[in-house]
Amino acid sequence: MKKILMICAVILGFAFTASAQDNEKAEFKFNEEKHDFGKVPQGTPVTTVFVFTNIGKEPLILTEVKPTCGCTIADYTKTPVKSGDKGTIKITYNAASAQPFNKTIVVKSNAVTPEKYLNIIGEVIAKPASSR
Numbered sequence: 001m002k003k004i005l006m007i008c009a010v011i012l013g014f015a016f017t018a019s020a021q022d023n024e025k026a027e028f029k030f031n032e033e034k035h036d037f038g039k040v041p042q043g044t045p046v047t048t049v050f051v052f053t054n055i056g057k058e059p060l061i062l063t064e065v066k067p068t069c070g071c072t073i074a075d076y077t078k079t080p081v082k083s084g085d086k087g088t089i090k091i092t093y094n095a096a097s098a099q100p101f102n103k104t105i106v107v108k109s110n111a112v113t114p115e116k117y118l119n120i121i122g123e124v125i126a127k128p129a130s131s132r
Helices: 002-024
Strands: 028-030 034-041 046-054 062-067 072-076 086-093 100-109 115-125
Touching: 028 115, 034 046, 034 086, 046 115, 062 072, 062 086, 072 100, 086 100, 086 115
Parallel strands: 034 115
Antiparallel strands: 028 046, 046 086, 062 100, 072 086, 100 115
């Protein structure tokens, strides 16, 4: 019985230590994780900026920001974001094809949640045919 209690105490001790360490790590808090561009004219690139705050204690380091298609370009804060500071992820979508879109951007970092997904949505509207 004592062995079982000792094993439980050790396991709980590890769990609390791991939990406390997670509280020390960096962590995101985004103003928004999904942006709706609405209706976009064909051939007109559109841009949005996702702003995040590091709500963890350690500096937050973005290791990769990768759009899931070649029609989307990402630029982001490349320096460590200190606790309480803000960083940005700028996304530009090339509205070439007239159709609805829903694109995902994968954000990798040293945060407690090491992989985040941002989304942009909207509908590209065809340019009116020019009369000659």
